[in-house]
Every structure is written in structure tokens, then in C-alpha cells.
Amino acid sequence: MSNNEHRRAAAIGGHGSPRDRLQDPSRRLSSLLVEESCLDLPLTREILARAGDLPLTVIPDGGEPAPDLAPYPQSLTQGKRLLHLGRNRGRFLKPCPATRNYRCCDYQVLNIGAGCPMDCAYCILQAYLNNPWLSFYVNIDDLFHELDQALAAKPGQIFRIGTGEFTDSMALDRLTGLSARLIKYMADKPNAVLELKSKAVVLDHLPPTGHRGRTIMAWSLNSTEVMHKLELHTADLDTRLQAAARCAAWGYPLAFHFDPIIHHPGWEEGYRATIRRLYQLVPAVSIVWISLGAFRFLPALKEVITSRFPNANFIHGEFVPGLDGKFRYFRPHRTRIYQVLVEELARHAASHTCTYFCMENDQVWQDVFGYTPEDKGGLPAMLDAASRTAEKN
Numbered sequence: 376m377s378n379n380e381h382r383r384a385a386a387i388g389g390h391g392s393p394r395d396r397l398q399d400p401s402r403r404l405s406s407l408l409v410e411e412s413c414l415d416l417p418l419t420r421e422i423l424a425r426a427g428d429l430p431l432t433v434i435p436d437g438g439e440p441a442p443d444l445a446p447y448p449q450s451l452t453q454g455k456r457l458l459h460l461g462r463n464r465g466r467f468l469k470p471c472p473a474t475r476n477y478r479c480c481d482y483q484v485l486n487i488g489a490g491c492p493m494d495c496a497y498c499i500l501q502a503y504l505n506n507p508w509l510s511f512y513v514n515i516d517d518l519f520h521e522l523d524q525a526l527a528a529k530p531g532q533i534f535r536i537g538t539g540e541f542t543d544s545m546a547l548d549r550l551t552g553l554s555a556r557l558i559k560y561m562a563d564k565p566n567a568v569l570e571l572k573s574k575a576v577v578l579d580h581l582p583p584t585g586h587r588g589r590t591i592m593a594w595s596l597n598s599t600e601v602m603h604k605l606e607l608h609t610a611d612l613d614t615r616l617q618a619a620a621r622c623a624a625w626g627y628p629l630a631f632h633f634d635p636i637i638h639h640p641g642w643e644e645g646y647r648a649t650i651r652r653l654y655q656l657v658p659a660v661s662i663v664w665i666s667l668g669a670f671r672f673l674p675a676l677k678e679v680i681t682s683r684f685p686n687a688n689f690i691h692g693e694f695v696p697g698l699d700g701k702f703r704y705f706r707p708h709r710t711r712i713y714q715v716l717v718e719e720l721a722r723h724a725a726s727h728t729c730t731y732f733c734m735e736n737d738q739v740w741q742d743v744f745g746y747t748p749e750d751k752g753g754l755p756a757m758l759d760a761a762s763r764t765a766e767k768n
């Protein structure tokens with residue numbers, strides 16, 4: 376870790392060494408808030424035991440967990456250190472909130488909680504979630520019951536399921552232990568694959584065997600410049616890749632997400648260098664898919680970023696509103712960026728790795744890959760095929 380990173384991590388406080396806190400962001404938590412009716416749930420008791428001396432407040436069900444926070448969006452900085460343990464009273468499994476105008480991958484979101492203890496300047500959750508604090512749902516019997524029903528109802532459908540839509544899949548895992556349970560659950564489900572997506576490195580409690588290739592361990596990657604300047608409290612590139620290599624050695628299939636790709640001085644060499652490093656440290660044969668997504672944002676996010684990260688220049692580039700209301704780089708600009716990354720990936724990737732765009736239009740697909748998803752049976756079918764190669768490898 377550089378001196379800067381040491382200073383950054385030390386200034387923030389939390390449990391464990393500065394290095395521990397960057398690898399395992401659950402160590403940044405400053406307190407737990409537990410809904411009264413959840414206190415006796417088995418998972419709550421496990422979490423409290425693992426949390427050691429973290430201060431605990433019991434709050435009434437449906438009560439206001441943290442009334443004394445600064446006004447939004449500054450409240451997000453404090454909220455990232457407060458973990459609320461409660462009950463999910465809605466559905467756990469839902470289709471990804473994609474839009475019809477762009478090619479989406481038909482992902483199912485497993486809603487395990489919301490918010491993230493890491494702090495990426497570009498994070499969409501800053502403008503998307505209603506609460507500044509972190510939430511985790513402890514009624515996991517309901518979660519597994521809902522999964523049982525959903526998978527049994529459509530035995531012919533492959534469910535690609537991810538927990539990393541409203542939170543980071545692994546950020547709180549040392550406390551919750553949920554991923555290990557999900558990995559074991561998925562191992563004998565013939566019509567589902569789970570993707571655990573993270574910028575943290577929390578592996579010690581994961582099962583090295585018995586997953587049967589049905590869980591894909593995934594990391595978000597970026598140029599080291601973006602990672603260093605805009606992804607606060609996250610593990611650095613080599614640490615993420617070493618973790619991925621360890622998972623590959625345990626037989627887990629891997630995925631990587633270059634999202635958001637951000638235009639910045641030196642971007643081209645920055646992204647090429649990350650891709651080269653990826654293939655130096657990680658076996659190409661283990662990678663089932665790689666997604667690419669250029670930076671896009673809801674209008675409300677710009678205000679949050681300028682308020683919380685006043686020196687962040689990336690939000691002041693040239694953008695055009697898309698059909699989904701999000702701002703994007705102009706299409707020729709996105710195409711050029713993708714061409715660079717796809718060219719570098721093509722030098723190293725295994726033939727079975729599916730490289731795809733997250734939320735792009737057919738014109739971009741055609742200009743970069745020379746085909747559209749429809750030509751290959753649709754993006755969901757492409758990813759389903761890739762997930763089957765994972766089982767064979």
C-alpha cells in the first residue's frame with residue numbers, strides 16, 4: 376500500500392489495520408442498528424457475535440435508524456459506517472432494472488441489502504437509494520424459500536443471479552457469511568448460476584470446494600488512475616487480481632466488469648495496462664465473461680458528485696442524454712473507447728470468454744464487434760452459453 380493509501384485509510388478509522396480495512400470494508404463500520412424483532416433471528420446472532428465490540432443500538436421495527444445524520448448528500452459519508460439489520464418485507468428476487476432501449480442481459484437481482492461501505496465517486500447508488508445508511512436483510516429463511524420457489528417454477532430457464540446490484544456482493548460478507556451459504560445452495564441447482572461481484576477481497580470464509588462451478592466470482596476493474604482517485608476504500612488492482620487467481624485455483628469461474636469506463640488523461644494506456652495485468656495474474660481459461668460499460672449517470676447523480684467530490688472532473692465531460700434518461704458519452708466516443716478495450720482483450724482472452732456491453736445499442740455492438748446480440752441468439756443466450764462453459768472447465 377502506498378503512503379497515500381496508508382494515510383487515507385488511517386484517517387478514516389474503523390477496525391483492523393489500514394490494509395485490512397481496504398481489503399475488507401466491513402471493518403470500516405462504526406455501529407450496528409438492529410430492528411427489535413430481528414434480534415433473535417439466527418443470522419442476527421451470528422453477525423453480532425462476529426462484530427465483536429461494535430456498538431449496537433436496538434431500534435423499533437420501521438423506526439428511524441439514524442436520526443442525527445448531516446443533510447443529504449453529506450449524510451452518505453456517515454451512513455457508510457452504519458449498518459442496519461432488518462427484515463426484507465418485499466421480494467428478494469427481481470429482474471435487473473434495465474431499460475428496453477438498450478441491450479440488457481436478463482439478470483436477476485437477489486436483493487440482500489442496500490448501500491456500500493466503500494465509496495466510489497461515480498457510484499449510482501448515491502442518487503438511487505432512499506437511505507444513507509447500509510442495510511442488510513437478516514430474514515434469509517424467506518430469501519431461500521423464495522429462491523426455491525422461483526427456481527422450481529421455471530426448471531427450463533437458466534437464472535443468472537447476482538447480489539451486487541444495490542450493494543457490493545462481498546463488502547459485508549465477513550460479518551454476514553451470506554455468500555458461503557449462497558454458494559452451497561447454488562451448487563446443486565441445475566438451472567441457476569450466481570455471480571458475486573465486488574471491489575473488496577474477502578475470501579477466507581468461502582468454501583474452496585463443493586461449489587461445482589455454479590458461482591462466478593467477479594471483480595470490477597478500471598484503470599489504476601480511476602481506481603486510485605475515484606474508488607475510495609477499495610482493494611487495489613493487484614490485490615483484486617490475486618484474489619481472483621486464488622478463486623480460480625479453487626475452481627471457481629471468474630468474471631470481470633470494466634464499468635464504468637471513464638475518459639481521463641492517459642485512459643487508453645491505463646485500460647490497456649489493466650487488461651495486460653489481468654492476464655498476467657489470472658488464468659484466461661477461468662474467465663467466463665467480461666462486461667464493458669462506459670460511464671453513464673442519472674441527472675441527479677451529478678449534483679451529488681459535485682457536492683461530495685468537488686475536485687472530480689470526470690462528471691464535467693461532454694455527455695448526451697440517452698433514451699433511458701441517463702447521460703452518456705457521445706456514441707462515436709463510446710465506440711472508440713470500446714474498440715481500444717476490445718482490441719486489447721482480444722490479444723489475451725480465451726475463445727470461450729464472452730465479452731459484452733452492459734446497456735448499449737445495436738449500432739455500437741455492430742461497430743465494435745461486427746455483430747449484434749440478435750445475430751448470436753440474444754445477449755441472455757450468449758451469457759447462458761458462457762455459464763455452461765464454466766461448468767465444464
Ligand code: SF4
Binds near residue numbers: 497
Ligand atoms: S464498490 Fe460498487 S456499490 Fe460500492 S461504492 Fe463502489 S460502485 Fe458503489
